[in-house]
Amino acid sequence: MRTGSKTFSAALRRIATVGVLASASVVTSAVVVAPPASAAAPGVTYLCSSTDYGCLASTGYSGQSVWGSWGPGHNCVSYAAFRLAQTGVARPWPDRIGNGIEWDDKARAAGVLVDKNPTVGSIAQWDDYGAGHVGHVDLVTDTYIHVSEDNFASSGSGTSTIRRIERSSQMFADADFIHVRDAQPAAVAAPPPPVDRVQQGAIGENALVDFRGDVYKIVGGAPLYVSTYDAVGGPQPSTTLTDAEFASLRSVVRDGTILAGAQTGEVYRVTGGAPLYLSTFDAIGGPQAVTWVDQAALDNAGADGVWSHLRIQPADGTTVTTWPNGEVYRFAGGAPLYVSTFDAIGGWAPMLTVDQVVVDRGSGGGRWNHVAMRPHEGTVIRGGQTGRVYVIRGGHPVYVSDWSQIGGPQPSIAVDQVAIDNAGGPGLWSHLG
Known part of the structure; x- marks a missing residue:
C-alpha cells in the first residue's frame, strides 16, 4: 500500500471504511477480469473470467443439474437451463435437454422462436466448439451484447465467464438466439423501474449501477467508472439506470469526499472536483472514513467519457x-x-x-x-x-x-x-x- 508513510498505512487499516471493500487489500478470489487479448476472439471482451462459479455467483448458480442436464459441475446447458427455470419457464421440449449444439433445432421443433435478434433473457447459441455452446443474454445495446455462461470451450473447461460481444464480430454473426421466454406468457418481465429512483434515494452512495453497458459506483453523488470488479470486491449485481436517472446524478464527485484506490491504497480528497493526494491523514485532522474506488478512475481523472466524473485538476477559482x-x-x-x-x-x-x-x-x-x-x-x-x-x-x-x-x-x-x-x-x- 503506497500511502506516504508506515504510520499513515497503519491508520488507514484502522479506520472504518465506506463501501463494499473492507480493507485496503484487493479481495483475492479465483476471478480474473479481462484475460489477455489473445484469449478472446476479435470483437469479444472478457468482462469476467473465473475458474469456479465466481462470475455467476450473483445468480445463485453453482453447477446444479436442471431439466436433466449433466451435473453437478461446469456445464453450459445447466447454466442456461438454470437461468430460464428461475423465471418460471417449464422445460421447453419433452425429450432430453440435449447439448448446446442441439438447442436451436429442439427449440424450433417445439415452436420456440429462434432468430438472429438478441433480447435480454434470450439464450445465445452456437453450433461450434464440438458439442456447441449456450449462454444467457444479460444486456443488449445497439452495438454489443453481454453474455454470461458456464464452461465456454475457448475459456477453458471449468470456467465461468461474462463476455461483451460486439455486433460487428464474427462471434455475434455465428450466434442464434432462442426466445424461450417469448413463448411463455407466465414469464413476463417486470415493468421498467421508475425514473426517479436516484432522486428518491432508492439508489444511493456506494451503489453499483449500469448505464449503457458500463458499470459505475456512486461516490460523492456521482458515478465513478469501475473498470474491473476486483476494485469492488468481485462480481456483483448492479442496477441499470435510465437516461433520466443517470442525468440526475452529480456530474463530478462532491468536494470533501475522501477516496482510496482499491489497487494501491493511495488516499485522495476531492477538491474542486479533482482528487488531491493525501500523504498523511494529519493534513485533514486525523483518520477518517474512506470510500474505495477503482484506481483507474483516479489515474484517468479528467479524460472524456466514463472518466469525466473527476476533474484532472481543481476547477478555476477553487480556494x-x-x-x-x-x-x-x-x-x-x-x-x-x-x-x-x-x-x-x-x-x-x-x-x-x-x-x-x-x-x-x-x-x-x-x-x-x-x-x-x-x-x-x-x-x-x-x-x-x-x-x-x-x-x-x-x-x-x-x-x-x-x-x-x-x-x-x-x-x-x-x-x-x-x-x-x-x-x-x-x-x-x-x-x-
Whole structure:
C-alpha cells in the first residue's frame, strides 16, 4: 500500500471504511477480469473470467443439474437451463435437454422462436466448439451484447465467464438466439423501474449501477467508472439506470469526499472536483472514513467519457489552505496561486485543507499531476487589486493592454496581484514564472 508513510498505512487499516471493500487489500478470489487479448476472439471482451462459479455467483448458480442436464459441475446447458427455470419457464421440449449444439433445432421443433435478434433473457447459441455452446443474454445495446455462461470451450473447461460481444464480430454473426421466454406468457418481465429512483434515494452512495453497458459506483453523488470488479470486491449485481436517472446524478464527485484506490491504497480528497493526494491523514485532522474506488478512475481523472466524473485538476477559482503551513491559494488554470489577502479575491472564501506536499510537487507525474505547477497555456487571470489582465504564456503572466491582443474579451480569474508581481520568485511565488 503506497500511502506516504508506515504510520499513515497503519491508520488507514484502522479506520472504518465506506463501501463494499473492507480493507485496503484487493479481495483475492479465483476471478480474473479481462484475460489477455489473445484469449478472446476479435470483437469479444472478457468482462469476467473465473475458474469456479465466481462470475455467476450473483445468480445463485453453482453447477446444479436442471431439466436433466449433466451435473453437478461446469456445464453450459445447466447454466442456461438454470437461468430460464428461475423465471418460471417449464422445460421447453419433452425429450432430453440435449447439448448446446442441439438447442436451436429442439427449440424450433417445439415452436420456440429462434432468430438472429438478441433480447435480454434470450439464450445465445452456437453450433461450434464440438458439442456447441449456450449462454444467457444479460444486456443488449445497439452495438454489443453481454453474455454470461458456464464452461465456454475457448475459456477453458471449468470456467465461468461474462463476455461483451460486439455486433460487428464474427462471434455475434455465428450466434442464434432462442426466445424461450417469448413463448411463455407466465414469464413476463417486470415493468421498467421508475425514473426517479436516484432522486428518491432508492439508489444511493456506494451503489453499483449500469448505464449503457458500463458499470459505475456512486461516490460523492456521482458515478465513478469501475473498470474491473476486483476494485469492488468481485462480481456483483448492479442496477441499470435510465437516461433520466443517470442525468440526475452529480456530474463530478462532491468536494470533501475522501477516496482510496482499491489497487494501491493511495488516499485522495476531492477538491474542486479533482482528487488531491493525501500523504498523511494529519493534513485533514486525523483518520477518517474512506470510500474505495477503482484506481483507474483516479489515474484517468479528467479524460472524456466514463472518466469525466473527476476533474484532472481543481476547477478555476477553487480556494484552499495547506497543512501544515497554513498558506492560502486560489487555483487558476490548474495551478495554485498564492493569496496574501482575501481582499484580492473579493473577500473570504470557503476552503478545503489540502496536503502542502501536493502544492509543492505539482506536475510531478502520477499522483502529483492533479495539481499543475504553473497555469495552463492561455489561462487569463486578473489582478484583484488592480484589475490588470494577464494571459499565461509558457507559465509567465503576460500583460494584456487591449483585449484585441488575445482575440477579444474573455473570462478571467481574479487572483492576488502580489502573486503576479512576485512571479518567478521562490517558494510560494514559484507557481508563476
